[in-house]
Amino acid sequence: MAPSSFEEAQTMVTDEEKAVTSAGSAEQDVRVAEIHGLLRGAGNGLLSKLMSFQNVESRGIQPIPVDERTNTRTYTIFTLWFTMSLNPLPIVTGMTGTLSYGLSLRATSLVILFFSILCTLPVGYLATLGPRTGMRQMIQARYSFGYYLVSVPVILNLATLTGFCIIDSVIGGQTLSAVSGGHLTPTVGIVIIALVAMFICFFGIKVLHQYERFAWIPALIAIVVATGCGGKHLHEQVAVEAPAAATVLSFGALVAGFLLPWGALSSDFATYMHPHTPSWKVFAYTYGGLFIPSVPLMVLGAAIGGAVINVPSWSQGNDENSAGGVLAAMLQPAGGFGKFLVVLLSFSILGNISATMYSITLNFQLLIPWLVRVPRSLFAIIITAIVIPISIRAAASFFDNLDNFIGVIGYWASAFVAVVIVEHALFRRADCSTYEASIWCDARSLPSGVAALAAAACSFALVIPSMAEVWYTGPIALHTGDIGFELAFVLTALLYVPFRYLEIKLQGRR
Template sequence: MVNDDDEEKAAMDAGSTEQDVQVAEVSGLQRGAGKGLLSKLMSFRNVEARGIQPIPIDERTNKRTYTIFTLWFTMSLNPLPIVTGMTATLSYGLSLRASSLIILFFSILCTLPVGCLATLGPRTGMRQMIQARYSFGYYLVSIPVILNLATLTGFCIIDSVIGGQTLSAVSGGHLTPTVGIVIIALIAMLICFCGFKVLHQYERFAWIPALIAIVVATGCGGRHLHQQVPVEAPAAATVLSFGALVAGFLIPWGALSSDFATYMEPQTPRWKVFGYTYAGLFLPTVLLMVLGAAIGGAVPNVPSWSQGNDENSAGGVLAAMLQPAGGFGKFMVVLLSFSILGNIAATMYSITLNFQLLVPWLVRIPRSLFAIVITAIVIPISIRAATSFFTNLENFIGVIGYWASAFVAVVITEHAWFRRGDCSTYSPSVWCDAKGLPSGIAALAAAACSFALVIPSMAEVWYTGPIALHTGDIGFEMAFIVTALLYVPFRQLEIKLQGRQ
């Protein structure tokens, strides 16, 4: 637990502005020892008290760089990529070979921004959305924060549905998906409530049972994977549309990637942070998406899998795969359902930080309290979303890639072009000073104007633009390229008018 003097010292180290000291003082809500259940819970040593304030250099002492890999590996080693891969063959009608090539190519490309942005964490000590203030400004950053909150909440909902349905499948219907969703969400909330240290400790080891369960499931159901439904060669539009879904799965992680590296030593080699982030996200995502595509292609030809899909969606398929293993198989299904906790807990952690950025005065509310708030939001929506899972999954992941690509384009262009890759230009003395930060008009205008081409290039279940009719979904490519091109002149004009960077 951080005491009063440490908080004030941290604020001074981060730049000693009046706003910083105020932030340290108002966090006294978190220090009311003995006054209420929340303050008692937060008095435990392993509960992180710090919110969105930049981490001072003397507190960036974590030397275990490999924990970045284990965190991303655990976040990705669960049924979510499997379920996403299943849409390739079940929804898009792609062959296993075509699905695998699309997954590989788009994953190689779309994991790059996540790895790049993670390298800023140790050197700035700032969470990803705090860094975004240096391009989107103090007030206008609330717009990408709202979009990011919606995205992260959506992932939590999908994860909760998968975990709940998988628990329900192993119980033979005695435990409903609704109860399963509640169980998964509440456990994830407890991990998230504690914060950075507990989260990293959990993610350090939680991948082991998850990996065992996935390997056993693959071994039990592997003999059916060759029973693929025959399909015709895919059209280019279908390839690009599924590629956009893969992009929508990966690129949004760029809006929170440095959140998990802010306590690393500032001198940590960038290649290590990039490499561990990239590998931790890329390896399990690709392998499990390909596995999911193989499972989805065989579902119509395997009666037990088809029945499981009808009753409990993807969770029912995984339970059917492990059915030949008897009681041990049921235990593996339980492990699979709880493997989703690594993803939900880490996502919830970033959500709690984003809440404090949504409106400036929300920094006064303890980060941990938002873990309870987001859980109360996720549970009822998850219960509703479970009724039409695959449709909701496609719609959600397909859409989030557009805004995330525009956001990533702004932040990367700002860092690479205007700051020449120099992290020292992110002065901690202005992180909550509206007058010291850019107005954000250039960033918001570039991102908004890009949608003049993004919207005609979209291909969703509910809308297909005139460009996408001929090309397939190329919305995320348009968002990234057009935003980056527009941001350069817009930002140069902003700097000229403001008289500072």
Template sequence: MKNLLSSLRVKEGEVYEANYDRKPRWYRRLVDAGVEENGIMPIPLEQRISTRYSNLFTVFFTCLLCLLPIPTGMLATLGMGLSLRDASLIILFFALLTSIPPAFMGIGGMETGLRQLIQARYSFGLYFVMVPLLLNAATLTGFSLLSAVVGGQTLSSLNTDKVNVDVGIVIICLVAFAVSLLGFNALHLWERWAWIPNLISIVIAVGCGGSHLHLQGEARPATPSQVLTFGCLIAGYCITFGGTVSDYSIYHKPHRVSRIRVFLYIYSGLLFPSVPLLILGAAIGGAVPNVPSWEQAYHATGVGGVMSEMLAPAGGFGRFVLVVLALSVIGNIAISMYSVALNLQMLLPFFAKVHRFLFILATMAIMIPMAIRAAEAWEESLTNFLAVIGYWAGCFDAVLIVELLVFRRMDYSTYDHGIWNVGEKLPSGLAAIGASLVSLALVVPGMAAPWYTGLIAKTTGDIGFEMAFVVTAISYMPFRWLEIRWRGHL
């Protein structure tokens, strides 16, 4: 027992060391096969050796080149009554804007060698970081279960008598589990190539069923309230990557590539698949009420049923393409489960020495029944989820960006590896939490979720995300300045 406890102890300032030669042969074989050894410990500069920077594009491009954006876009026309033109403009503008914070934050993984929520400790402190940590884990689990529902619905639409949605969800989750288990290199390898069949299958589906997409219902011009409310959903879709983006760049070598290039890789990886597929979803949503077979399929098996109807003219080949479409969500679930496992490793000090396998297994065990439950009220689940996550992510991104720009003056060397798990040397976190709480004074009356609409939002529409980001950023500056004066250090 004493030896076990000793092996789980993490020393203050301990960084990752690849003690490859000291490990058993079976362990070395796993590492040689591509299984990632490290969890949340900082990666020293000499071990950040990857120069394949284009992976930072493909990991997000493939993650989002799947079915998940389609039902999100459908909410605009099918759920909120927007026209396709108005929905497309809202998607484009808000995606262009809200993809900037996570793309900027992703540079920090390469420059610091720190996971995203470990970087957050340098603002939120060792203890208060638990708040965004748990919120981020819940968000990633939510995205995973929504992806699992879409994939499960699509598999089920092949034969609803033999494969129900629940079975489809389990199949999708098990495959994603295997990919996420292997770790960083395996994820980048999967995401580097999996976009090809995903893209081909989406193009075929649009080619087969696109003749019905012009059958859009009449819609009144969008009101400011509708614009801001749907824009908040798009913000929740894009900006939440700020909680994970550095997890996928910590092994990349800095100083060999410009920060602008890294930013553009991540930004385009988020933007290029999202905008076209969200707009495609809006087009499908607008056509569903006017195409009887699509409407019937949507009520039976959701977006998977609609995709099945779109591919029906292709016969047996269309059914094969439908399977590929269902599997397209694996890349999205895999990176989410990977980051959730990392988040769980940060909950308690000794968890850093517990392998990600156990946390991924626990996440999957929780996610499968939750996804099955979410599938029973699909549209409501999606709307509630996207409406809420943008608020906390706005606070989180604002704190980390202001910390880097204002107080650390873009000097990544101030993220000292020697204090990453030393509570008394890290910030107290009072400034970050205080600024986030101050923003709630305007977030709550400015939010418009299906279960609650604030007094301000009744007039303006949902402005909760904007208030969260702007008010937190403004409040954090004086709070953090006072914290630095009080503590005597960053």
């Protein structure tokens, strides 16, 4: 019989599971207290006071105890993903289709639509595991990649998320610079954006969810007004020839690289949801929150990219501050109000960068196990110190760096989601109770991870020849275009099945 109330639903969890997860929680509290004591001893009173605030999330990568999975506001998953996606980042991604790949607006829009429909599916599916397991995405990955070998996807994920933070910081910084008429340099803008994002990330999931609940409103207003002001020029598209199939597939790989990597962190934002939250709701809110804003904004970006050469003010803005300059030029007819909206657009990127930084702080603890003793919030400061100087450097050649980065990350992300989906759907029969919380940090009880890593690595024997990047085009891709991410997913999934059966047989356990 279904539970009749929220309280009754909680009592359905076994006492044993509560004991296991509560023990982990108590251990983490002790470790955090030790760190706080060290900080006080070092005289760092300000940082210690910040970390003692009630709303600062001290918990790290440990599975969330069932009695702490009490969030019943499932819609906050939607608002979080919606806010993460409602900013200039999808616009910039869409601009590459017409501006860099030379596709027509129609061709670019169709590629964006169909590849987005496909590539958002794994993100939504993996998010459903968060409430059921209470585990972050990369902790779940230990149940296929193992305790030690999970470090490989963790390193790749850290590089990917840091890359997105860099792109976000550059976009926000250049947009702030554009509204100031050059009085505020992109470098100063980058520093401002990164520091504000760090502040939001520092406090953790509660503050993050609260910020994302409302931050999409001014962003939506600014984008709608910008489209209205500049819409009269969007029809001035540059004439292009019919696209070659290879070019279409290569841009499709870029769209996949924009969406698929979110699958490596999608459940991070749902682990505090009540375990009896319907999976279809988690899937729908995640899928919709990512898909609904991303597709229209990428199409808008494609329209802007196709017209930018024919509109002098847009072209000048693009030369001076890339996409931020174009958006500022679009809002120029609105006068002072337009400048205010450009500022809102620049800060709309915070929804993406702060959520991405949040997942980075968790991945640091996974990379080196003893770092679990360090409070998660401290890593927000560390990653900000890394992002700022690299962002300043990346801003010098923004679109080239964007193409190189997003084009590459789709390959490893495809292989990763293939492994964790096959593991969950086939070997664990979609039963979340098989992710035993008591062994999350026990290397001897977890799989070795050899099957997962071998399947992913072997797939690259065909992925590499099928890649089409600015710096490398494989022999297969010369004829087909970039089909690397498709092959990475299919081949990894096929190879993982026999490899995993063999691993289970040799280890004598799942």
